[in-house]
Amino acid sequence: MSQAKDNRRHDAKPNANKAPAHKRRPGKPHRQAPADGQGGQGLRAEAARALVPILTARGSLASLDDSRVAPRDRALLREICYGVCRTLPRLEALAAVLLKSPFKARDTDIQALLLVGIYQLLYLRIPAHAAVGETAGAARLLQKAWATRVLNGCLRRLQREASELQAKVDREPAVALLHPVWWLKSLRQAWPDDWREIAIANNQPGPMTLRVNRRRISREAYLERLREAGIEARPCEHAPDGLTLDSPCDVTALPGFAEGEVSVQDEAAQLAVELIGPALAPRPGARVLDACCAPGGKTAHLLEAFDASLQALDSDGERLGRVTDTLTRLGLSAQVSTADAGAQDWWDGTPFDAILLDAPCSGSGVIRRHPDIKRLRRPDDIGRLAALQARLLDNLWQTLAPGGTLVYATCSVLPEENAEQIAAFLARTPDAVVSTPEALPWGQAAGAGRQLLPREHGHDGFFYARLTRQA
Incomplete structure (x- = not known):
């Protein structure tokens, strides 16, 4: 189970709280014949099929369907798919060295199969003969028997020359640190003293x-x-x-x-309740809005902690079903609404005492949980997301009661979405006052807010800022 908002498509079109890459669930892929019963070749062919949408930037790991492999193989399927995405820059660099010429676009499934084989040889405790033989043989299940010989040759060469080939491709920092060049540049500009540690943390699976x-x-x-x-x-x-x-x-x-x-739920995500708490603890029945709430972890935490009248809002009706399921399991209740938080047609006109805006963002703080973000996100997404966040802030501020509190949250480490976003909002909003505590024991000061960076054995990357509307 995920600890951050779910994987979502990389494209964030301006439908207010319509969620971007790591937050949306794409449609189900076309179903083919079940892989169960085809052994290791079927598992690897299924992994290749699942990876094609990521390699072509047309889908995410949220569409991973493990029901088509034997139950005993489902954990391995997920390990392979997530692991390939996590190590993709190195795998692709090695594939380029191993191939005499790149595969054609119509053979992206064979490219994915090669990456699956490389990942097994370098990162999994699978016997080499099985990793090579079953991966090469899986090409037949993709109706491309011609590729069996190519894959077999590439993977056997990697067996023989693994150390030398890795040393060669790792001379490029983006390959060694397993991030696209633009990602590393953005991290280095934002966090000149911490960027390398952030990248290393991004490359490790997050704790449960x-x-x-x-x-x-x-x-x-x-x-x-x-x-x-x-x-x-x-x-x-x-x-x-x-x-x-x-x-x-x-x-x-x-x-x-x-x-x-x-x-x-990740530790960093749990801190939203600690930050909004002073606005709710002395006020049983306070009106609270959880905007962009799906899949509902913070919604549930608010209701576990406080006796509040809570409205949970999200534009994705399918994902709101998960919010309802979570509340039912926990024995909690809220008004759950499918609506655009960038508009006001859902609002009854009664101001809220507190608002949690868990804004759509780049997901740059939760890459370790959603490694496909490295491939799916694009540099120009950040500006579009910042514009969306600004629109949400401006609109929701109008629904906040004088004296009320708004907590702005993202699972991002990029200043454009965080400190700079809040600074711009304060500059254009005269009745907004910073109320983020200065002496918090977690994170580090970042403008008017608090930034947590992902830690290898600790929390995810999150940003929080607390604002109060002057009476």
């Missing part, structure tokens, strides 16, 4: 972090339940409801998950 439902059980009591179940965990440093597992597990193995005692 839980949020304990304080209405049902204390964190300490649930930690003991985990230990009794043989699951080791530690309390999060900053999120009072958070626990980080030593090793990820399926949610069905978590005691009390189905009963609503716990949810999966």
Whole structure:
């Protein structure tokens, strides 16, 4: 289960809170004959099919359908697909060296199959003969038997020359750090002292972090339940409801998950409630808006923490179904509305005491959970997203009561979406006052807000700013 907003298409068209790359679920791909029963070749052919939309920037890992492989192979399918996306710059550089000439565009599935084979040889504990033979043989299942010999030759050469070939391609920093050139340039400009650590953190799978439902059980009591179940965990440093597992597990193995005692949510995402809390704690029944709310982690956390009258808003009706499912599992209720947060046709005119705007963004702080972002995002997306965020801020501010609080949040590390965005909003909004605490124990000061950078064994990258509307 994801800990940040779901993978979404890379294109962010201006439909207010219509979510971009890491936040939208694309349509289901065309279904072909099931891969189950075709063994290792079927698994690898399915991985190649799933990767084609990412390589052509027409889809994301959100469309990954593991139902077409045997249940025993589903974890490996996901590991291969996510791993290929995570290491794509190096894999593509090696493929270019191994091939005498590039594959034609119509053979992107064979290119994907080659990347699958390279990933297995370099990163997985799969016997080399199986990685080579099953991957090359999978070309027949893609109706391209001619490619079997090409793939076999490339992968066997990689077996023999892996160290030398990797050293050769890793001379290019973008290859060694597994990021496109423009991504590294953006990170370096934004964080000259931290950019390399951010890139390294982006290349590691994020830890599995839980949020304990304080209405049902204390964190300490649930930690003991985990230990009794043989699951080791530690309390999060900053999120009072958070626990980080030593090793990820399926949610069905978590005691009390189905009963609503716990949810999966990154530590950084849990801090939204801590920041908005002072506006709600002394006011039972306060009117709260959670804008761009899907898939509902922060919505649920707000309701677990406070007795509030909450409206949850998102433009994606399909993803709002997940919000409703989450609230039902946790025994919580809210007014869930499919609407555009950049308009006001959904608003009844009664001002909100507090607003959480979890704005659509580049997802640059959660690349480790959604590695396809590296390929799907484009440099010009950032400006379009910043314009969308500004429109949302301007519109929602009008629905906030005088004296009310708005918390602006993104899972981004780019200043254009964060500190610079809030600075521009303050400059054009005379009744907006910064109320972000200066002495927070987490993150670092970033203009009027607070920036958390992704940490290799810790939280994701997030930005928060708290603003108050003058009475």
